[in-house]
Amino acid sequence: MQKKGLLVVSFGTSHLNTLEKTIVKIEEKLSETFPGYVLYRAFTSKMIIRILKERDGMEIFTVAQALKQMAEDGISEVIVQPTHILHGVENDRMIEDIRTKAQEFVSIKVGNPLLSSTEDYRKAVEEVAEEMDTGSAEKALIFMGHGTSHYTNSSYAALEYVFRDKGYEHVYVGTVEAYPSLETILPRLKAKGYKGVCLAPFMVVSGDHAANDMAGEEDSWKEMLLQEGFEVECILKGLGEYKGIQEIFAEHAKAAIRL
Structure with missing residues (x-):
């Protein structure tokens, strides 16, 4: 039986109050949409990752680190859903990181950012x-x-x-x-x-x-x-606080599976 994982990729934020109201809520919506998947989090901003670690003792993965951990955990089927607004610089970097790790999984599907169609x-x-x-x-x-x-x-x-x-x-x-x-x-x-x-x-x-x-x-x-x-x-x-926006990200992840 294949072990499935869901990686939610965000630029990130050092503001913990908005992190809980936005990114966490999107992650929760995606987990609810894919109940059989193990949830992982990654940020693309290394500066924010560093601030959270030094200030709050929080360990946040980069995309490459998250995928490495998923492979070590025995995840074989992966959905990656970014919380990015556009197919911009951060999304391009995320996709490049995914390409370098793709061979470690049976399948890896990538959802679109918010504004894609x-x-x-x-x-x-x-x-x-x-x-x-x-x-x-x-x-x-x-x-x-x-x-x-x-x-x-x-x-x-x-x-x-x-x-x-x-x-x-x-x-x-x-x-x-x-x-x-x-x-x-x-x-x-x-x-x-x-x-x-x-x-x-x-x-x-x-x-x-x-x-x-x-x-x-x-x-x-x-x-x-x-x-x-x-x-x-x-x-x-x-x-990320808007339920309708959370739903768009969930729909994009579902569409990625159908590709």
Whole structure:
């Protein structure tokens, strides 16, 4: 009888409160979806792995380490499900690590990140819109994405387009490290005459970027918008907290098995 394992791969977070609310909840959803599989966790950020070990005594595997452990534990059939938003740099590195270990297993299936098909965008938009106030003529909702140098960065512009296509005309999507930035969104906000803005992360976890770059007291989106005369509200809720988003990851893992 083949022993089955489920490896959930996340970028990671050093914020333990959001770890429990987001990554752990996605892992629990996946475990519930695959009850016969042994659950393993890996982070792709070695910096976060180091912080958690030095500060909290937590041992988190890299992808290569997790797969090595799974092989040693006698796992022969593997599902790998990333909690990444895009097929970006972190996902590419994960896939490369999987390739180096694939020969150690009878089968290894890899699920897609959150935004991988047109239907994924539509589902993600609807799930988020169901739980968030999507704005009004008085108040815009701006999501902060991470942004990437990878070509998949265009996904953020596509995401805003889908919000518009679904009728959410007061929702904007920017990134903290790429295009579109808040500076590119500001003229559009002013042209629309909004008085207020709500900021929320379009990231699996509400971690450093949300707490500091989005809602911090210095050099943050919140401060920039306040200086421009907007009333600002911040919602520190990662996508991993949304049950509908957890479900999309579970569906991607199920789809990987069928390939």
